[in-house]
Amino acid sequence: MKTTLLVVASLLTFSVFSQNRNLSAIEKVQPRSIESKLDLNIQTQIYPEINNAAFERSSLETTRLDISSSSNIYGIFSGNQRVVSAQPSANMIAFGNRAGGSFGATGNDLRIAYSTDLGNSFTNFIVSPLAGSGYMFRYPSVSIFNPAGNTSTDNMLAVYSGPFTNAGGWVGQYYGSSNLDGTNVNTTFDINEPTVYINHLNVGLVAFPSGHVHVASSRLNGVEGNYTHNGWEVQNGMYNSETNTIDWADEPVKIEPVLLEEGRTDADRMVFSPDGSVGYIVATGIDADPEYNLYGVEWPIVYKTTDHGVTWEKTPAFDFSELSAFNEHLWPLRADFDKVVPKWYNKWASDDNQLNNGATVDKNGNLHLAAFVRSTYSIHPDSLNYVYSEEPKFIFDVFMEGDGTWNAIFVDTIRTKQHVFSTLDLDQRIAMSRTEDGSKVFVTWADTDTRLWGNTFTTNMAPDILTWGFDIDTRLYTDPVNKTAFSDIWGDNFWLHVSDMVLTEADQYHVPVSTTTTGTTDLDPVTHHSVSGITLLEADFININNKYSVLPKDAGILLSVKQNYPNPFNGTTQVDVTLAKTALVSLEVYNIVGQKVYEIPARNLGEGVHSFQINAANLKAGIYTILLKKGCTFV
CATH class of the missing domain: 2.40.128 (Lipocalin)
Structure with missing residues (x-):
């Protein structure tokens, strides 16, 4: 007799619950309490929050091939x-x-x-x-x-x-x-x-x-x-x-755009949906419109087209300080805990700048930004005499939800500052890619892994290539993985460029990238390399994103979802959902590697309690996850 265990990953309000598909790969990062941050002396060294990447796996499969050359670095230095x-x-x-x-x-x-x-x-x-x-x-x-x-x-x-x-x-x-x-x-x-x-x-x-x-x-x-x-x-x-x-x-x-400070935009990107009909122009800067500029810091400035680039309109204003993912990882603006204000860092925003933010568009036409985001924190409780403290630098996937709201997932910590080559700054070259159909998106970057090299490297002088992936349908994401550690090109991956799309081979996703080897100066000839082995497997998508940053406009429709019963079970099990008003609701069941194995198509349900019956006759014994969908709300 087989026994099947179904796990319901619930998010009914702003509460955050974390449930991983694979219990041996539970999320390593724990949010730091605000109190512990404020107890730190501003002179004390602050250690990065590390999302422990699985750098030990498959690194030796990474190889490099010389494919081209240039007269000097100025052929490819711009991200x-x-x-x-x-x-x-x-x-x-x-x-x-x-x-x-x-x-x-x-x-x-x-x-x-x-x-x-x-x-x-x-x-x-x-x-x-x-x-x-x-x-x-x-x-x-x-x-x-x-x-x-x-x-x-x-x-x-x-x-x-x-x-x-x-x-x-x-x-x-x-x-x-x-x-x-x-x-x-x-x-x-x-x-x-x-x-x-x-x-x-x-x-x-x-x-x-x-x-x-x-x-x-x-x-x-x-x-x-x-x-x-x-x-x-x-x-x-x-x-x-x-x-x-x-x-x-x-x-x-x-x-x-009308900018509060002229000349203050950077990290320009233009990206389109898989079918090419929806596109976005995005950069970071300080908008002159107060509705878009609540705190006077660099935020995304986004324009959208829905007619293949013929016309462009500014996207609606959004308060990014509302995102819970930022609140979990960034420090508050002041010691009285008034607000966590995320700040997109570019070359204008700080001496320790970032020239690149990645971008892509998923299958639903929603923009994703691989953002280098920080906050500022002051020990002073009023608006005077601020004393700002340094804090770790983070990468987030910040993305639209399609209903006017945004969401964010913590990806990893940037571990080093920029490295200076001649007069050029070499940052982490953060980039994004997607599958051809936009069902998965990827973040790829190059950073010096201080877990392997030690803290003596403070600038990005020995970069490895790291990558991370997110499944749009299942909301599963991978751990960030260092793909070049211990290989022949360990710490030798400069001037990274990343493809806009990935190649799929069976259950593998190949992220095409290039790196460049320079001479002594910026004017010496350079050699360009294609790097193979920057891959993720379907089985790597194991972590569940149910940390909803903002309550979607229709989230209140799903008032409650009960754990399925019986559980464990063989035969059939039942899930009860309570709706505040009529809604189109569907149910999907996923196995431990993220494959959809059972589905009840969307049906129009009225106000009140409704029961979904799941028949396990064709399911193997194991642990499964239920996903209930109402518009942009996932439960």
Whole structure:
């Protein structure tokens, strides 16, 4: 006789309950009490809150392959560039950079490498987008257009963009396409308006199977050394099957936020949903609208499109201090416990800055931000004589819920400060990816793991690659995993770039990434590498996210859910749910590795108590989790 145990993970109000699928992998982190924080002397060393990553597993499978080179580090140093991309339908990884160095060609050529075997081998070719123009291109972004249903590289296009210059300064932007052998080169050049210092036309470059192509620029007005941020420009294009090129719009779409402090935005990102219809432009900054700027600190400034980038509107204001995930991990603003105010750190916000925040869009069209977030804390209870204390730096996945609210999950602690190479700051290069269908999202970053190297390394001078994943449907997430510890490239993963999508092989998710080895100075030639083995397994998604940060608008509809009875059981069991008013409710059952094994489809239920009967005839003996769904509310 088999016996089945069902676990109901309940969240009925703001109360937080933690229930892991795998009891041997329970969440290691415990929230720090506010009292313990305030007892600390501000001169005392504060140790990071570590979400103990499983760095001991599969690290030796990580390998590195030289795939390209550049004349100097300035071909790929910007984290905003699209350097690595993927085409899951063709099992393709693509890498694009400014050429030169040991692989040949010049710094005015574009070198593109692609793989169709999970990064085991690469094909290389050169594009000369500016040949005969007299211009010099810089900071290129590269992506691949793969028509719907196609698997042959003969029918694909490389799409590229970036700013160009001449001996006198920045001139404008270039964008174009070519075949995957360097032929059929078509490049458009746009000259800057007189007020523009530079348009970095390399943010979020993406090409969809439908033919839609998008890339954004961060527009800077003024002159070198004295310029202000003036919003973004989005250049849209459409594949032309008759000419086998991209037809670009005559004029870019301009997005101009009003900022409290001009020039104070950073970490620009543009990302789109899997079908390409929904997109977001996001950066961190201080908004001039008081509704969006409650505390005068850097928060996300987000614009959204629902028509393939033609029009963009600002998303509704939201008070991020309401997120319970921040309250569990960040320190209060003052000693009287008045508020925990999260602060997105960028290059303007602190000397210990972060140049990159990751972003992606899930299957439901909801934006996710892999944010470097901190708070400030003062021992003084009033508004005068604040004495601020340092606190650990955290990564969160901060994401929309689709009903106007946001949520957040703690990912891991950033363990080191930026490392300075020549005049360039090397941060953790936080990035996000998703599966092709957007059902899973991933955060990947490079940090010096002080658990392995010790606390003598205070800057990011020996970075390893870490990754973390979140399942949109089951709300299961992984532990953060150090994938390069103890490997041949342990502590040698600089200038990380991460693909916008992952590749799936059976129950494995491969995150395509690249790193770069520099010379002694920033002007020496560099070598670029593809790193294989940055993977997560389906079985790694074991932790349950039922820590709801904000009560969704319809959360009050689900008044109560009782534990199933009998439990354990064989045969059938019953779950009772009480509704405050009519609602569409469904029930799903998941096994210990996160697979959905039983479902009662959504049904329209009225006010009162309702019973769900679960038949275990086809379930193996084991532990299962029940998920009740009402809109954005999961119980």
